[in-house]
Amino acid sequence: MADLPLVLLHAYPFDARMWNPLRESLTARIRLITPDQRGLGRTPLPDTVREPGLADAARDLLALLDKLQLDRVVLGGCSLGGYVAMALLRIAPERVGGLVLIDTRASADSxxxxxxxxxTAERAESEGIGGWLADSMLPNLLSDKAPADVTRSVRDLIESQSxxxxxWALRAMAARPDSFDVLTGLDVPTLVVVGEEDSLTPPEAARAMADALPDSELVVIAGAAHLTPLEAPGAVSDAIVSWWERRFSG
Structure with a gap:
């Protein structure tokens, strides 16, 4: 499985640019694929949109894998990206040879x-997202110690979205099911990463996923909150590369 590519799915409300701080270090060792998910970044919503559901986002990814002629990948995701990864496992587990879950959870919303x-979805549609969405989210996304340039980057990424x-993403996340049943039966190497100060998908949620998975490793990133790939990219990259070299190299 040494030649498997790594597909990383971004968080909400971002796009594939959130992986830029890790891109150089990961691509030096791994074939990396980072698509924009439907409605975010450069990927538009389809003209005909059904009731929002993450299974449709998973089918988008399957179509991309088919286009790239990839039978199997290591699939990773942060927050929303993790939810989509679990949605794909529900419909096509044979396409996943390894899993990376970053700052996400397997439980459904309360x-x-x-x-x-x-x-929030109603407000986004009626008012747009300028200013207020980033203001409401930033305190929960980054720790108090996050550098100013990271905060600016996160704000810019949020405010550039449609x-x-x-x-759509909000409604799809609200409708997602509990996915512990999917993880319990998953027999592939899995890395679970979480920020020590993540209040949205906290370390206990990460430990619950790691405990449910038959073959998992848990890494807690000290001093970081919910967006570890942006706040602590070096630590996240090191965790992925170290795990990859032990499980997929040689």
Whole structure:
């Protein structure tokens, strides 16, 4: 499996540019694929959109893998990207030879969390996302110690997104099922990464996933919050490369 590529799926409400701080260090050792998910970045929403669901985002990824003639990949995702990875495992587990789950969780939203997502989706569609979305999210995305340039980058990435894509992702996340049943039966090497100060998908949620997975390793990134690939890219890259060299090299 040494020649498997690594597909990394970005968080909400971002696009593949969130992986730029890791790109050079990862591509020196691994074939890296980082698509924009539907409605975000350069990937538009389809003209005909059904009731939002992450299974459709997973099918988008399967179509990309087919186009690239990739039968099997190591699949990774941060936050929303992790949810999409688990949605793909539900419909096509044979396409996944390894898994990287970063700052995400396997449990479904609580009723309150789902309601909050739906309210935010309505506001994004009615008002756009300028200013208020980034302001409301930033305190939970980065630690108090995050450098100013990282904060600016996160804000810029959020504010560059399409309100319709933001709304679609929110509704799809609100509707997602619990995925512990998918993880429990997964027999591939898995790396679980979480920021020590992540309040959205905290270390205990990461440990629950690692405990459910038959073949997993857990790495907690000291001093970082929910967006470890942006706040602590070196530590995340080191964790992935070290795990990769032990499990997929040679």
């Amino acid at each position: 009723p309150e969390a789902a309601r909050n997502r739906l309210v 309100p319709s894509g933001v709304a």
